[in-house]
Amino acid sequence: MTHRSPPSRTVRVDALSRVEGEGGLDVQIEDGRVSGVQLRIYEPPRFFEAFLRGRHHTEPPDITARICGICPVAYQMSACLAIEDACGVRVDGPLHELRRLLYFGEWIESHGLHVYLLHAPDFMGYPSAIDMAEDHPDLVRRGLAMKKVGNDLLELIGGRAVHPVNVRVGGFYRLPTAAELAPMRERLLVGLDAALETVAWVAGFDFPDLEHHHPYVALEQPDDYAVLGGRIRSTAGLDVPVADFDRAIEETQVPWSTALHAHLLDGDHYLVGPLARFALNRERLHPAALAAAATAGLTGPCRNPFQSIVVRAVELVHAFASAVDVIDAYERPDRPAVDVPARAGVGHGATEAPRGLLYHRYELADDGTILDARIVPPTSQNQSAIEHDLFDFIDDRLADHDDVALAAGIEALVRSYDPCISCATHFLDVRVDRTGSGAP
């Protein structure tokens, strides 16, 4: 904007901020057009799939939780579903409902973090929520209060907010009493009001123009906004059971990332997460959330990634309202868990982490020893779609933006996907490369 940049150059964001984990971004520009975009995930690999081999089938909920401190429940739940599937056990009824309740706690905590601490500062013009709080203390306190309700729900059911201890294959170790849940219900109602205010607030932001057309992929269930299990559906017609994940999606490795990239088998990139869930399952939202979405102008699929902050706020409404419903219907089961005796077999599990579909697959020996494990987190599925969106976004703006303005816009766009680099490395420093005449 302030000066003309050379027609060929590299724009690099060395370390992306306000994302979970660390990565960067390189953009190559040749003769005034974008020629390449790479999300560089340089966080060191941690080899979870490898050291799960030889461990016992009861251990993945605790071990895989450590892949991500922001969404440990997602890992615990996908692991439980996959192992129970391998052992031919289905956990339903009140134990399933209690799992949903725990998961809503994580959605609230994670979405609250992203909407208020990571993403909103971009629209409000601050480097952080802490700086934003100097001018808008009540706004930031509202976000922190909502996030705290999510954490307290996680602590009540799970024992602690990061890496809950109360999840096991088959259910839980200890069940909450109705008397313990009652005060939480009142706090969730306060949180619900705050979430509704949040939808109205973020819907009024000024969103940059961008429309993408990737297939959206999410779990689907006939009578719920799917969280735990379901069929894998896409806006392009994919409709398969979770067990067919491997036949629908493949992962490949690229040199600039320690996270694997996922593609649909026809080679197309795709997007998981709030935008995908909303596009495929909007009509199954809690009525309070569906109404809030309509008020915010979202009556159909949303295809501007910057507006995902509105969808996250709508999902906050859904999580608070649905959590209240679970507590209202709660009847303490007789036992905290069902038995899951080991047997030889392969099991698949998928759940909707705050950032999107999280798939686990385990192969067990007859004594429960894990022979093979596979984990596909949402961020590695989204990497390719993010790179395509960045390509279009930057190409449209090259002519009238200098590299500083470009890098800021790029970072804001990357943040809108809520990428979790810690998950993806089992991302972000932006570099723009302008080669050719005039390059430094």
Place this chain on the structure above:
Amino acid sequence: MAAGPSLAVWKFASCDGCQLTLLDCEDDLLEVAGAVRISSFLEASSAVVDGPYDISLVEGSITTEADAARIREVRAASKTLVTIGACATGGGVQALRNFADVEEYLSIVYAQPQFIDTLDRVTPIADHVPVDLELRGCPVTRAQLLEVLAALLAGRRPVLPSSSVCEECKRAGNPCVLVAHGTPCLGPVTHAGCGALCPSYHRGCYGCFGPHDSARPGPLVPLLRAVGSSDPRIVDLLRTFNVHDGSVVSP
């Protein structure tokens, strides 16, 4: 932004959970932010100030050559360096690969292992640079994190638990899950700090705060065998979130 000491938060190989614990101090976050100058905290802010820093909180363990060099730079730029959590203090869950062949691990996860830069062994921060304070836990607790920051601000020594989970559990009045229910439990050898969380939730301690200073796993092993744990499972239990060599189990 307030005056006060400058604070930086650094991430190495980890899950993000310990630095998230700082953002999870919802009631105190803005007060903390008012008492220190947050100078480098990439997860929370895009405004980064160059060092030196009065306080550095370090999450994660060292797994690459680049990170081994980076932690030396962080140390050089930091007056007080505090490791937060099991990865930084004890290596963390990813140190399980110290017991395996890294080449084989690479080939299990990555089709083209030549793109991946990784060291043979995962090591805690103290193997590379002097550490002023170590916080245990996978993850650390909010209370201990705030206690450390409060103590550093006041120029006093932080008050941190030094006993075992077993002692915390007795004080909490829990029935012993090992004796009463035959549940394998690492409470007797695990560093205090969680408030005996797992036994309070009717399960055995799995050692996420690491061994306490005078831990003697030897005498615990026969008790674990007596409740039906096989030796390989005892080794697994001892070496998950804080690496232990498992040698006490050898016949």
